[in-house]
Amino acid sequence: MKRLVLPIFLVVALFVTTGFAQNLTLGFTASNTGAMNVDSLEQKRGFELWRDQVNAAGGIKAGGKSYKVQFVSYDDESNPKRVQQLYSRLILQDKADFLFSPYSSSLTATAAIVTEQYEKIMLTTGAAEGKTYTLGNHYLFQMFTPGAEYLKGVLDMLKTKDPKAAIAFVYEDASFSVSVVNPAKEYAQKLGFNVAFSEAYAPNTTDFSAIIDKVIASKSTILLGGGHYADGSTLAKQLYEHKVQLKMITLLVAPDSDKWTELGDAAVGVIVPSQWEPQSAFKPQYGPSGADFAKAYTAKFNAPPSYESAGGYASGLILQRAIEQAGSTDSAKVAAALNATDITTFYGRSKFATEANQHGLQVGHAMVLAQWQKDKSGKLVKQVVWPLAAKSANLVYPIH
Amino acid sequence: MSGILASMIDGLLIGSVYGLAAMGLSLIWGVMDVINLTHGSVIALGMFGMYILFAAFPVNAYFLLLPILVAGLLLGLVIYWISVHWVIGRSQLSSLLSTFAVNMMIIGIGTAIWSTSPYNVNFTLRGFTVGAYTFTGNHIAAATAAVIIALALELFLYRTRPGKAIRAVADNREAAELMGISSTMVLALAFAIGIALAASSGALVSTLFPFTILSGAGYQMKSFVVTVLAGLGKPLGALAAGVLLGLLEGAVTPFIAVSWIPLIEFGLFVVVLVAFPKGIFTRATA
Numbered sequence: 001m002k003r004l005v006l007p008i009f010l011v012v013a014l015f016v017t018t019g020f021a022q023n024l025t026l027g028f029t030a031s032n033t034g035a036m037n038v039d040s041l042e043q044k045r046g047f048e049l050w051r052d053q054v055n056a057a058g059g060i061k062a063g064g065k066s067y068k069v070q071f072v073s074y075d076d077e078s079n080p081k082r083v084q085q086l087y088s089r090l091i092l093q094d095k096a097d098f099l100f101s102p103y104s105s106s107l108t109a110t111a112a113i114v115t116e117q118y119e120k121i122m123l124t125t126g127a128a129e130g131k132t133y134t135l136g137n138h139y140l141f142q143m144f145t146p147g148a149e150y151l152k153g154v155l156d157m158l159k160t161k162d163p164k165a166a167i168a169f170v171y172e173d174a175s176f177s178v179s180v181v182n183p184a185k186e187y188a189q190k191l192g193f194n195v196a197f198s199e200a201y202a203p204n205t206t207d208f209s210a211i212i213d214k215v216i217a218s219k220s221t222i223l224l225g226g227g228h229y230a231d232g233s234t235l236a237k238q239l240y241e242h243k244v245q246l247k248m249i250t251l252l253v254a255p256d257s258d259k260w261t262e263l264g265d266a267a268v269g270v271i272v273p274s275q276w277e278p279q280s281a282f283k284p285q286y287g288p289s290g291a292d293f294a295k296a297y298t299a300k301f302n303a304p305p306s307y308e309s310a311g312g313y314a315s316g317l318i319l320q321r322a323i324e325q326a327g328s329t330d331s332a333k334v335a336a337a338l339n340a341t342d343i344t345t346f347y348g349r350s351k352f353a354t355e356a357n358q359h360g361l362q363v364g365h366a367m368v369l370a371q372w373q374k375d376k377s378g379k380l381v382k383q384v385v386w387p388l389a390a391k392s393a394n395l396v397y398p399i400h
Numbered sequence: 401m402s403g404i405l406a407s408m409i410d411g412l413l414i415g416s417v418y419g420l421a422a423m424g425l426s427l428i429w430g431v432m433d434v435i436n437l438t439h440g441s442v443i444a445l446g447m448f449g450m451y452i453l454f455a456a457f458p459v460n461a462y463f464l465l466l467p468i469l470v471a472g473l474l475l476g477l478v479i480y481w482i483s484v485h486w487v488i489g490r491s492q493l494s495s496l497l498s499t500f501a502v503n504m505m506i507i508g509i510g511t512a513i514w515s516t517s518p519y520n521v522n523f524t525l526r527g528f529t530v531g532a533y534t535f536t537g538n539h540i541a542a543a544t545a546a547v548i549i550a551l552a553l554e555l556f557l558y559r560t561r562p563g564k565a566i567r568a569v570a571d572n573r574e575a576a577e578l579m580g581i582s583s584t585m586v587l588a589l590a591f592a593i594g595i596a597l598a599a600s601s602g603a604l605v606s607t608l609f610p611f612t613i614l615s616g617a618g619y620q621m622k623s624f625v626v627t628v629l630a631g632l633g634k635p636l637g638a639l640a641a642g643v644l645l646g647l648l649e650g651a652v653t654p655f656i657a658v659s660w661i662p663l664i665e666f667g668l669f670v671v672v673l674v675a676f677p678k679g680i681f682t683r684a685t686a
Contacts, residue, residue: 033515035612077516173659202659204618206609209410209539210653216532217403217654230518234610241524243534 024060024067024329026051026319027096029086029111031103034078035203038229038257039308040103043126045301046312047071047100050320053288053296060320063327069316076102080110087114096120097329100315103308104228105129105147105176112140121331121338123319124360125311129179133353133361139331141338141352142362143315147176150273151184151224153369154250157386158222159191161397162247166196168220170211170235172227173200177252181225196220205231208238216244221398226251233263240266247398255372256306261380268380269399271371275307275347276314279384279392280368282348287317290346314347371395406533408650413539415646417604419639420546421619422626423553424597430633431570431590435492437499438479439598440620441506446472446602447611448514454521461523461607462541465549468603469596476595480588488587510613518610542604549600550639553593557635566590570633621662625669631679640681 028047031040051069059066072094076082083102090096091114099115101108101124108127115122121139124132130146158165167188171177178200188195197218199211215223223239223246226232232254239249240263248271254260255272278294288296293313297305305313322337323329342351342364351364369386373396383393421443428436446468453464483502487494525537557563568576569586577583602616626645630637648668649661656664672680 033511033517035516035518037515037517199657200659205658206611206615207414209414210407210649210658213403213407213410213533214654216406230610241527241534241536241538243529245532 022065022067023070024098024323025070025072025094025096026098026100027072027087027090027094028100029074029076029083029090029102029107031078031107032075034076035230036078036103036107036228038259039126039253039306040078042257042306042308043103043312044073045297046125046305046309046314047316049293049297049300049309050313050316052300054316054320060323062323062329067323067329072096076107078104078107080107083107083110084114087111091115091118091120098122098319098331098334100312101125101127103127104174105132105179106174108132109175112137115139119331121319121335123315125315126308127176129176130358130361131175131179133358136356137360139335140360141318142360143311143318143347143350143365144275145362145365145367147179148183149367150180150252151250152187153273153367153386154224154248154271155184155188155191155193157369157395158193158248161395162221163192164194165222165247166194166218166220167222167224168197168215168218169195169199169225170197170208170215170223171200171225171252172203172205172231174203174227177225177227180252184224201231203227203231206234208235209242212238212242212244215246216242221245221247222250223248224250226254228252229254229257229259233260236270237263237266245400247400249399250369256308256370256382258303258306260372267372268374269372269396271369271385272382274368274370274384275365276310277307277368277370277382277384277392278304280346280348280390282344282346284345285343286321287314287345293346310347314345314350317345317347318343318350404651404654406530406535407654408647409535410539411646411648411650411653412643413535413543413646414608415643415649416543416546416639417601417608417642418619418622418626418645419642420549420604421598421601422623422630422638422642423550423635424594424601425620425623426627426630426632426638427553427597427635428591428594429627431566432484432488432495432587433492434484434488434495434499434591436484436591436594437496437620438483438503438506438595439623440616440618441503441510441613442472442475442479442595442598443602443605443616443619444510444611444613445475445506445616446599447606447615448510448519448613449599450603450606451519451521454523458523461521462545465545465600465603469549469600472596472599473592475599476592477588479595480591484591485584485588507613514613516612516614518612519606520610521606523607536608538607542608545604546601547639549597550636553597553635556593562586562589566593622665625665628669628672629680631681634679634681637679637681641679 030044059068074086099122103126105127109132125143128144128147171181232251250271255270325337326333349364353361353363370382371385385395449468483498527536565581626641630641
């Protein structure tokens with residue numbers, strides 16, 4: 001028996017000194033099916049790449065322990081009712097330690113009700129609508145620049161090209177696009193533009209003929225709007241088929257996806273306000289560089305990252321850093337570390353508002369504008385055209 | 401060209417497709433007294449049928465309507481024997497429930513196979529442009545195909561023996577049986593034709609807009625409005641009512657937000673049900 005004491009002591013001591021690699025459960029839903037599936041898939045891939053890289057590096061190290069990240073994830077079918085059920089399940093049944101948001105503002109707003117109720121931290125990405133952060137939440141932290149900022153850059157840029165342009169706002173009747181367009185309309189009027197037409201369409205719209213006829217009748221030369229991938233890509237396709245002679249088309253979200261190239265000539269010239277582009281050359285204080293992220297992402301998924309992918313990965317990074325700073329996985333301590341976060345990663349700066357009336361709102365991150373252009377070989381490429389300091393190509397204006 | 405005229409031409413073109421979709425519902429309802437709630441899911445199956453066929457045979461998509469019509473007839477016979485035959489003659493609630501059950505099965509299977517993500521049939525025909533307005537070739541071809549199928553059905557019903565048998569059974573099933581017509585065969589045939597029409601209208605819609613397995617529901621609702629406008633069992637009336645609905649949409653949309661259209665359509669639905677219970681194409685009889 002005495003002979004066994006020493007080996008047992010050594011084994012126990014080894015575990016104690018190195019620490020058991022514990023598991024940290026992160027829960028989220030993704031829209032594997034339904035209208036949001038394209039953008040949601042890219043966000044999910046961002047989460048997955050972060051998890052794989054963190055685990056390959058030995059996990060998250062906090063308070064002398066290492067935590068291996070494991071995901072619990074379900075398909076929310078792009079359906080708010082499913083989100084409500086599944087976030088409850090993630091917290092109560094799957095015992096998730098932290099949560100990521102689903103994709104889209106409306107699904108995230110639903111999930112936030114559940115996560116706040118159980119005082120669970122949720123990093124939201126792919127969810128720009130700002131209203132959710134005015135409701136007195138304490139555990140919600142936004143990674144995207146809020147919706148009110150999305151179209152300001154486009155209008156500033158347009159002011160330099162065509163200060164009297166007639167603008168049509170055609171947008172999805174959903175919380176995100178409404179939160180983008182309403183302040184943009186006010187800003188356009190303030191800048192002296194003529195808002196010639198404005199109409200919201202139902203989220204499941206597939207036939208835009210009537211709205212396109214109205215845009216033509218309004219004699220607008222600029223179209224701003226859209227919503228998500230399904231409606232935005234259909235709108236762009238039908239604008240092209242109807243040969244609408246617009247000088248500029250800017251659509252939310254949809255043109256950021258690599259799938260946009262499937263539209264062929266209908267894709268050319270369309271601008272998207274973007275949270276991040278591979279050309280964005282931020283000097284990271286934490287985590288990989290933009291080039292390393294893009295390279296690893298492309299190698300893993302055989303497709304270039306979109307800003308949804310970058311947002312997904314960056315959510316993991318920011319949470320990882322907060323856990324490390326807190327030295328604990330305790331929600332209150334990690335929330336305090338997130339409140340104190342002000343850091344630049346490959347994704348840009350991240351800082352959360354701490355005032356009670358907008359707690360968790362993203363106040364550090366800035367957006368760029370990207371336009372689909374044809375390169376010399378005729379291949380469709382996305383170029384950063386605004387702000388001028390970050391541009392990778394000149395804006396093509398007018399497109400018709 | 402004025403915006404209203406352009407909008408009405410767009411309405412006319414899409415209205416023909418609404419009409420074709422409604423013909424299937426109207427035929428089954430009129431002949432069999434069955435409200436077929438598989439209508440929407442069969443429209444969606446027609447969309448996916450076109451998607452699959454076009455992926456396999458990238459020819460002119462409108463040539464693929466023929467195999468879709470044939471597949472629709474066969475599917476109609478299967479659905480008839482599974483869910484309709486057993487409830488013929490019982491209350492309408494029985495057939496409503498049984499066809500609703502099949503509808504849920506089709507949507508469930510379709511969701512498992514295709515998910516609820518949007519699909520496209522990437523086929524484009526050149527359109528024509530008048531002033532600032534362009535009418536796409538696909539809309540024109542789809543409207544033309546809808547009218548041709550509707551006329552073919554009318555000829556079938558009025559010029560062929562099986563067609564006349566369907567009308568006879570619709571008028572008086574017992575009298576038709578006394579004349580030696582097998583009402584079971586006729587009902588199965590009528591149901592199959594109704595399903596084939598729904599599938600073909602779905603196939604036409606798939607060449608115009610992106611779709612999911614759930615997309616048929618919206619067209620099913622429009623089919624109810626059109627059927628009530630036209631009156632039951634009047635295929636050409638359904639086509640005309642579909643065109644009328646499309647024109648109405650086209651005439652109204654320049655003045656109001658597009659999201660108000662369903663309210664107007666279903667308002668019309670209620671008004672017609674109350675004021676013209678036999679449809680607007682049926683003269684009042686003493």
